Amino acid sequence: MVSEGTRCTVLRDGATVFQVGGLTRFAVVLPTTVAPASVDTDCVSITGRVNGDMSDLVAEVSWDAAGRQLVVRLSSSPPDGDAYTLSLTDSLKSATGRPLGGDAGVRIVLLEGDVNASGEVTAADILTVRRAVVEGWREPWLDVDRSGAVTAADLRAVRERLGRRIP
Numbered sequence: 001m002v003s004e005g006t007r008c009t010v011l012r013d014g015a016t017v018f019q020v021g022g023l024t025r026f027a028v029v030l031p032t033t034v035a036p037a038s039v040d041t042d043c044v045s046i047t048g049r050v051n052g053d054m055s056d057l058v059a060e061v062s063w064d065a066a067g068r069q070l071v072v073r074l075s076s077s078p079p080d081g082d083a084y085t086l087s088l089t090d091s092l093k094s095a096t097g098r099p100l101g102g103d104a105g106v107r108i109v110l111l112e113g114d115v116n117a118s119g120e121v122t123a124a125d126i127l128t129v130r131r132a133v134v135e136g137w138r139e140p141w142l143d144v145d146r147s148g149a150v151t152a153a154d155l156r157a158v159r160e161r162l163g164r165r166i167p
C-alpha cells in the first residue's frame with residue numbers, strides 16, 4: 001500500500017493506492033505494447049463499490065509509448081468515500097491484436113482524512129496529524145484541506161470526518 005500526493009499517480013497491476021486529493025489524472029502501466037489505434041476513452045473502466053460504474057468520467061486517454069503507459073484524464077474525481085477498481089477493457093488491443101480486458105487491475109481508495117491509509121478515519125488519524133503539526137511535517141497527504149501547509153485546520157478537517165470508512 002502506498003499513499004500518493006502527486007498529481008499523476010502511476011498505477012501497476014494488482015496495486016492498492018490510497019489516493020489523496022481526489023483522482024483526476026493517472027497513468028496505468030501496460031502489460032504489453034498496445035495498438036495505438038485502439039486507445040480511446042472506452043479502453044479504461046472505473047467501478048466504485050458503492051457508486052458503481054463511473055467510466056463516463058474518463059475524458060481523455062493517451063498512450064505514452066516511451067513509458068508504455070496509458071495516461072488517463074478524468075473530467076472530475078469520482079466521489080470520496082469509496083473504493084474503485086480500475087481496469088482495461090477489451091476495446092484496448094495489444095500490438096498483436098489480443099484484447100486486454102481485465103488486465104492491469106488496480107484498486108484506488110478515496111477517503112479524505114484517512115491519513116494513515118487504514119481504510120477508516122479514526123483517532124489514530126487525528127493523532128498523526130496532531131504530531132505532524134507539532135513536529136512540522138510537510139507530507140502532502142497530511143495536508144487534508146489542501147492549503148499547502150499542515151496546520152490545526154487539517155486536524156479539524158480530520159475530526160469532521162471521524163468514523164467515515166470505505167465500504
Ligand SMILES: [Ca+2]
Pocket residue numbers: 113114115116117118119120121122124125
Ligand atoms: Ca485511518
Ligand SMILES: [Ca+2]
Pocket residue numbers: 143144145146147148149150151153154
Ligand atoms: Ca492544510
